[in-house]
Amino acid sequence: MQELLTVRGLTRRYDRFTLDHIDFSLPCGSIMGLMGDNGAGKTTTLKLILNLIRRDEGEVLVFGKDNITCEREIKEEIGVVFDECHFSDLLRPADLGRIFSQVYQNWDSASYKALLDRFALPGRAEIKTLSRGMKMKLSLACALAHHPRFLILDEATGGLDPVARSELLDLLLEFIQDESRSVLVSSHIISDLERICDTIGYLHEGRMVFCQEKDALLERLGVLHCGEGDLALLEPEFLLRVRRHQFGCDALVECRESIRNRHPDWALDRATLEEIMLFYAKGEER
Amino acid sequence: MKGLLLKDLYTMRSYLRTLAVMFVFYIVLGFVSRTSSFFAAFVGVLCIVMTVTSYAYDQTCGWNLYGASLPVSRREIVRSKYLLALLLSAAGILVTILAHLLFVLGGRGGSLADILPNALGAGVSGFLIVIILLPVLYRFGVEKGRVVMMILAAGIMGGIFLMAQISPGIRIPEARIRAALWFAPAVLAVMLVISYALSCRFFEAKDL
Numbered sequence: 001m002q003e004l005l006t007v008r009g010l011t012r013r014y015d016r017f018t019l020d021h022i023d024f025s026l027p028c029g030s031i032m033g034l035m036g037d038n039g040a041g042k043t044t045t046l047k048l049i050l051n052l053i054r055r056d057e058g059e060v061l062v063f064g065k066d067n068i069t070c071e072r073e074i075k076e077e078i079g080v081v082f083d084e085c086h087f088s089d090l091l092r093p094a095d096l097g098r099i100f101s102q103v104y105q106n107w108d109s110a111s112y113k114a115l116l117d118r119f120a121l122p123g124r125a126e127i128k129t130l131s132r133g134m135k136m137k138l139s140l141a142c143a144l145a146h147h148p149r150f151l152i153l154d155e156a157t158g159g160l161d162p163v164a165r166s167e168l169l170d171l172l173l174e175f176i177q178d179e180s181r182s183v184l185v186s187s188h189i190i191s192d193l194e195r196i197c198d199t200i201g202y203l204h205e206g207r208m209v210f211c212q213e214k215d216a217l218l219e220r221l222g223v224l225h226c227g228e229g230d231l232a233l234l235e236p237e238f239l240l241r242v243r244r245h246q247f248g249c250d251a252l253v254e255c256r257e258s259i260r261n262r263h264p265d266w267a268l269d270r271a272t273l274e275e276i277m278l279f280y281a282k283g284e285e286r
Numbered sequence: 287m288k289g290l291l292l293k294d295l296y297t298m299r300s301y302l303r304t305l306a307v308m309f310v311f312y313i314v315l316g317f318v319s320r321t322s323s324f325f326a327a328f329v330g331v332l333c334i335v336m337t338v339t340s341y342a343y344d345q346t347c348g349w350n351l352y353g354a355s356l357p358v359s360r361r362e363i364v365r366s367k368y369l370l371a372l373l374l375s376a377a378g379i380l381v382t383i384l385a386h387l388l389f390v391l392g393g394r395g396g397s398l399a400d401i402l403p404n405a406l407g408a409g410v411s412g413f414l415i416v417i418i419l420l421p422v423l424y425r426f427g428v429e430k431g432r433v434v435m436m437i438l439a440a441g442i443m444g445g446i447f448l449m450a451q452i453s454p455g456i457r458i459p460e461a462r463i464r465a466a467l468w469f470a471p472a473v474l475a476v477m478l479v480i481s482y483a484l485s486c487r488f489f490e491a492k493d494l
Contacts, residue, residue: 050355053493075357086352088297088343095296102289103356 003061004028004150004182010048010058017206019044021058024201024211029179031172033193033214034186035273036203037281042186045203046154049184050080062150076105079143083155085135089128093121096142104146112145133164140168144175151175153185157192165189169196190274194218200273204280214273221271222256223279225249230266234259241283252279290358290366291373293349294340301339305332313385317392329378329405333412337371338419342428351494364424364485368478371416379409410474417477421484424492 005026012019019041026032034042047053049060051067060067062074087096093116101107116123119137127135136156143151151172157165172183173196187193193200194214201211210217224234227248231239234251238259241252252271253259260268271279295302312328344350353363382405390401418438423431 047494052351052354072357072359075355078355080352080355082348082352084348086348088293088347088349090297090300090343091293092296095292099289099293099296102292103358105357 002028004063005049005184006059006061007045007049008059008061010045010060011056012044012048012053013056017041017044019048019206022203022208024208026182026184026199028182029176030198031176031183031185031196032199032201032211033197034184034201034203035188035190035193035277036186037277038188040203041206042203043154046152046184046186050075050078050152076146077149079146079148079151081136081139081143081151081153081156083158085127085132085139087127087135087138089126091127092124093127093138093141094123096138097123097145100142100146106146108145108147111147112141115141115145133160136160136164136168140171144171149181151181151183153183153187155186155188157187157189165192172196190272190277194273202277202280209280217276218270218273220254220256221276222253222259223269223271223275224251224253224259225267225269226251230263233263235262241279241285243279243283250279252276252283287358287362287366287369290353290363291369294366294370297343298336298340301336305336309381309385313388316385316389329382329408330412330415333371333374333378333409334415334419336374337367337416338423338428340370341367341420341423345428350489354494360490361486364420364482364489367420367485368417368482371413371420375409375413375416378412379405382408410470414474414477417481421481421488424485424488 003025007022007024010019010022017039022041022045024032034045036042044053048055048058049062049067051071062070063077065074067074091099097109097112097116100112101109113123116138119134119141121130121134121138121141127138130138139156153172157168160168169192172185175181176183185193185197197214199211200214200217202209221240224231225248226234231242231249231251234253238253238255239251240254243250252275253268256268256270259266309328344353350363354360383401386401386404419431419435422434422438425431426434
């Protein structure tokens with residue numbers, strides 16, 4: 001499968017934080033979710049891909065081209081939705097249509113108008129009168145109307161009500177029906193990522209802990225609820241992280257089915273993405 | 287870049303309407319009081335205030351972050367601000383010419399020969415201050431930039447006051463002033479190039 005995005009050794013150093021040699025790739029026709037706690041480096045990664053901040057090391061290829069030397073060409077085919085609406089409150093949706101028609105070569109005014117109608121956004125209302133959900137939909141309309149191949153969303157669903165979030169996620173699934181397109185989405189709302197993503201990347205303290213296909217990950221990993229005695233019996237190569245509490249241990253394990261076959265009486269559940277994240281953030285290695 | 291300029295003009299739309307009303311008010315006031323000298327200051331300040339306001343709007347809503355994710359270079363983003371200042375200056379000059387014409391033809395004083403120098407002086411002085419201001423804004427942002435500009439303005443005014451105290455009787459011949467004015471466009475062009483280069487350098491180096 002052709003890769004739309006390739007990130008190799010991406011590094012950015014700050015005084016108190018380093019995004020440390022991040023590697024991942026995003027195939028065409030797929031949605032990748034970036035998850036991680038606050039300050040893990042999700043937004044830094046997205047900003048480096050968009051060349052909004054300078055990288056110290058590494059390489060970013062979008063559509064097979066370097067994101068710095070071919071920046072303008074690449075950005076003609078990228079749509080971006082940030083966590084906040086960065087349009088002046090005094091602008092109107094209709095103004096944005098006229099502005100972006102002069103910015104993007106492929107801007108489709110008819111498509112923009114259709115999106116405004118679909119999202120029930122009044123063209124002549126000032127942006128300051130729109131709710132947060134409506135502003136997010138407006139950002140999405142602006143990101144989609146030039147028919148991009150790559151959509152980047154940075155915490156775009158945060159602060160939206162469940163209905164608005166569901167609408168936005170449905171739109172992403174619709175967008176990805178064209179297999180030449182891809183979506184990279186970062187979010188704290190793990191259930192959203194579980195719902196739509198094909199691949200999940202987990203960032204923790206500036207490092208990519210894992211980047212794997214979601215279904216395979218969830219099929220492979222499990223949560224073992226046991227005491228210290230049973231934990232000692234567990235094959236070490238299966239144990240990823242453990243959290244101890246007053247009643248025993250919870251252990252994040254891989255090869256769930258193998259463990260179930262060997263120890264059918266153990267309390268072993270499927271792991272959710274949220275649990276995986278908590279284990280890596282709060283758990284110990286042994 | 288046309289899109290970026292449109293964005294600024296649309297953002298300031300209601301402000302421009304208020305200014306148009308204020309300008310009509312000042313014309314009427316000027317007619318009544320037979321004074322037109324404040325037009326020059328008004329137009330000069332207009333150029334400065336509106337360019338800084340435009341930059342401040344961008345900073346408040348985070349437009350620079352979003353703008354840099356578009357297929358426009360950071361240089362184009364900077365260039366659009368200079369173009370905005372240039373357009374505001376040109377508009378100010380035209381409006382000043384119109385106002386002075388009304389004054390002269392309405393018999394409220396002044397002469398036709400003074401219209402163009404007054405208008406050019408007003409527009410160019412405003413633009414000159416903007417090209418000093420913009421690199422400061424790109425380097426320090428609006429909040430710190432205001433402080434820097436106040437320090438600069440205090441320094442300039444202090445320097446002028448000091449010179450006046452030191453050399454009260456010195457008078458520069460008008461012919462020399464007129465001769466020096468021939469070099470003004472070249473000096474302005476050089477200042478513009480330096481200002482633009484600095485603004486681009488500061489903005490391109492910035493993490494957004």
